[in-house]
Amino acid sequence: MKVYFTFEPREDLRKPLVEEFPQMEFIFEQRITEDVLRDAQVLVTYGEDLDEEKIAVAEKLEWIFVASAGVEKMPAQAIADRGIYVSNVRGIHKKPMAESVLAHILSLKRGLPSIYEQQARSEWNKRIRLTELNGSTALIMGPGAIGQEIGRILQAFEVHTIGINSSGEMASYMNETFTMQDLMEHLPKADIVISMLPSTEKTKGLLTREHFAAMKDNAIFMNFGRGDLVDETILVEALTQKLIAHAVLDVYMEEPLPPHSPLWKMDNVTVSPHLSSHSSRYVERSLEIFKPNLLKWAAGERELENEVNILRGY
Amino acid sequence: MKVYFTFEPREDLRKPLVEEFPQMEFIFEQRITEDVLRDAQVLVTYGEDLDEEKIAVAEKLEWIFVASAGVEKMPAQAIADRGIYVSNVRGIHKKPMAESVLAHILSLKRGLPSIYEQQARSEWNKRIRLTELNGSTALIMGPGAIGQEIGRILQAFEVHTIGINSSGEMASYMNETFTMQDLMEHLPKADIVISMLPSTEKTKGLLTREHFAAMKDNAIFMNFGRGDLVDETILVEALTQKLIAHAVLDVYMEEPLPPHSPLWKMDNVTVSPHLSSHSSRYVERSLEIFKPNLLKWAAGERELENEVNILRGY
Incomplete structure (x- = not known):
């Protein structure tokens, strides 16, 4: 053969x-x-x-x-x-992508951006506010193969996982699964909101200002699905008004992200250039x-x- | 009462x-x-x-x-x-410390330092070399309560864990456990070498140039135990000669790390100011x-x- x-x-x-x-x-x-x-x-x-x-x-x-x-x-x-x-x-892409998502979450919780910045200035300063991942709640929009792998690892960190999909059918490594109709009801519980949703007629512009207003003000929003899930103007406004604490983005409405995008310079945004699945x-x-x-x-x-x-x- | x-x-x-x-x-x-x-x-x-x-x-x-x-x-x-x-x-300290260790490992594997640097320059560049944690081998020196918690999470990432302690007695969440006498034999297997050892008569200056030479040249060395485990001159030399790929340090011979220490400016070193247990x-x-x-x-x-x-x- x-x-x-x-x-x-x-x-x-x-x-x-x-x-x-x-x-x-x-x-x-x-x-x-x-x-x-x-x-x-x-x-x-x-x-x-x-x-x-x-x-x-x-x-x-x-x-x-x-x-x-x-x-x-x-x-x-x-x-x-x-x-x-x-x-x-x-x-x-399941494993590298899940590792990227976890890397970003843990980096923010454990102060890595500040640690790196201080090192660049040869500055020894222990007064960085560090929090913990364990005991948090994560809401995963689109718990398919990648979302479930993220859920599996989050559960090892003792995180409560809520899956949101179109059917509401139980997905693996989700403590609970609900339908998209119930999204608003569950957003206020989440410390981390992760979207792995593809781009479809139903997901385009799905997230509105109301969704960000419903999230905890210390929530981290992560978009690793597709950039058209939310109008970036709405996202920038939500971040400026501190409706949430931080956004980690791997996907954008326009890629490469244009040089004039305000997202680049926001200190509560991480801009990852659509590479989280690379390996x-x-x-x-x-x-x-x-x-x-x-x-x-x-x-x-x-x-x-x-x-x-x-x-x-x- | x-x-x-x-x-x-x-x-x-x-x-x-x-x-x-x-x-x-x-x-x-x-x-x-x-x-x-x-x-x-x-x-x-x-x-x-x-x-x-x-x-x-x-x-x-x-x-x-x-x-x-x-x-x-x-x-x-x-x-x-x-x-x-x-x-x-x-x-x-078990959970926050384990989360810090994982944060640093995943950050390096998934390119976060480069992602942050590029964002600071508003630069879109997908050509960052990203690797994966799953499938690696980690050697944990001093697998006590914290080391075992690190082992537990590493195993969730499908990492093979080797514990090294004084007795060689099996420690939880270690796939294998060996005594300190066998250290040299097992160092060449490890992609990540993590020390959680306390400072005792036996651990002071324990790691020598030969140990770093025995490690993989793409290994990450992490010291989250005590700074006197290795003479920093030896460590700097090992890093300069690329005997290993990177060191993540939370502890030092002298703390705060003196401003003149070469560690601050080395691009294959992460200087964390002894705060990995903070929460x-x-x-x-x-x-x-x-x-x-x-x-x-x-x-x-x-x-x-x-x-x-x-x-x-x-």
């Missing part, structure tokens, strides 16, 4: 893979070539190098493993017509997902992890 | 206490007065306002609750001679420990939590 990678993993990741599957023929290239594609049964790609002609050339192709969460740049109809199996690395271990993680599935595939199994309905797009 | 506090908890903490024990008479003062002391059976103090004369005046005193970990400023012999029961708030919830936590013990005391029990042998000093 020929397995074709259209990117080149580092030697220390490639070698164990090749050794683990001696019966397979692996080809690693930093690009896609039709000669190799013609004979490949398995294609491992970031999902941006395919088109209808390439699918036509890839006569023996049975499985495309996409080392990315998005498949929107792939020729969906051509792939579906041929019945080629598609799976991806859904969930790969130097991305390829390593992709291979961790790929390998057990390649084993299944070689054994004739056709129900793999993270199957993608290519026409639906996820 | 008269309970005498020689400090004044905030109203929101004092009120529930008084309400919970209607049978007790509480007196709260920001100082110690002999008139009140004369009738008190229970004294709640930070442990710095007592001397032999006061103990002599306190004829009815049966229990001293020290809202501090140290009892070294108390008149030990006079207290022991009278058979006055002493207990303290041992363990109160605005200190009094709240002390009362959390005090209340169940007061209940026991009132019921005639004489085996309380955190009993202190005043002559031994802990």
Whole structure:
């Protein structure tokens, strides 16, 4: 069986893979070539190098493993017509993202911004106000795979977790789960409000001034979902009026965040440049997902992890 | 029964206490007065306002609750001679300290220092090298109450924890525990080396250049125990020669850290001004420990939590 990678993993990741599957023929290239594609049964790609002609050339192709969460740049109809199996690395962002969220929360609670600033001035000053995470309540809007991973770790810190989703169905690692209709009722309980919501018709502009007014005045608001959840004018106003204590933002209405945005200079805002899911271990993680599935595939199994309905797009 | 506090908890903490024990008479003062002391059976103090004369005046005193970990400023012999029961708030630093340690680790892994610096320059730059905590190995020197709490949380982050103590006896939340003699053998495995060791004859100058040479060159070294664990000249040299990647320090040979110390200006050092155990919830936590013990005391029990042998000093 020929397995074709259209990117080149580092030697220390490639070698164990090749050794683990001696019966397979692996080809690693930093690009896609039709000669190799013609004979490949398995294609491992970031999902941006395919088109209808390439699918036509890839006569023996049975499985495309996409080392990315998005498949929107792939020729969906051509792939579906041929019945080629598609799976991806859904969930790969879960751990790095949860660690970023926890890093920001703990940094604020334990005074790291002040510690760093004082060090820059060679200043020894123990009078920084430090608080604690344990015993707090966190409200997580959109407790999907990433939100649940955040919930799992927050619970280890003895934080009470409230999930808010569209159905109100119980989500893992949430002490309680409610529907979006109940949001206003539960916001006043939360010390930390975290949004992991995607951008949909329902989430655009979902948060209004009233929501921020309902939050505790010492609450931390974190947006790690999508920037259109709240109009930034409303957010800036809420922060200026100290309706909440701090906002940590990884996503924005416009990205890159424009240089003139007031958010940059607000001392109760952390501007993270939409990188909280990044990780130097991305390829390593992709291979961790790929390998057990390649084993299944070689054994004739056709129900793999993270199957993608290519026409639906996820 | 008269309970005498020689400090004044905030109203929101004092009120529930008084309400919970209607049978007790509480007196709260920001100082110690002999008139009140004369009738008190229970004294709640930070442990710095007592001397032999006061103990002599306190004829009815049966229990001293020290809202501090140290009892070294108390008149030990006079207290022991009278058979006055002493207990303290041992363990109160566990949670804030563990949260500080985790804050620093996650901050470095998830690029917070760079994120903060870029924000100060209104700079949008996603090319920060981010790594992950999960899957790492942490070596904890001195896995006592605080070290075990750090271990508990690290394990929630899927970190392998190695404890190093004097006996090699298994400590909670350590995947493995070894003796100090085996330190050199296990240092090369650790991505994070954390010392929580106190200052004793055995720990002074314990870490040498060879220890840092044995660590991974991408290791983070954290000293949250006592500053005399390692000669700072050795530490500075190890960091300059990149034997390790970063040091996070909360304790120093001399405190405050002198302005001329090279540690202040090193970009692979975090200087925290010995405050990692601080918390605005200190009094709240002390009362959390005090209340169940007061209940026991009132019921005639004489085996309380955190009993202190005043002559031994802990």
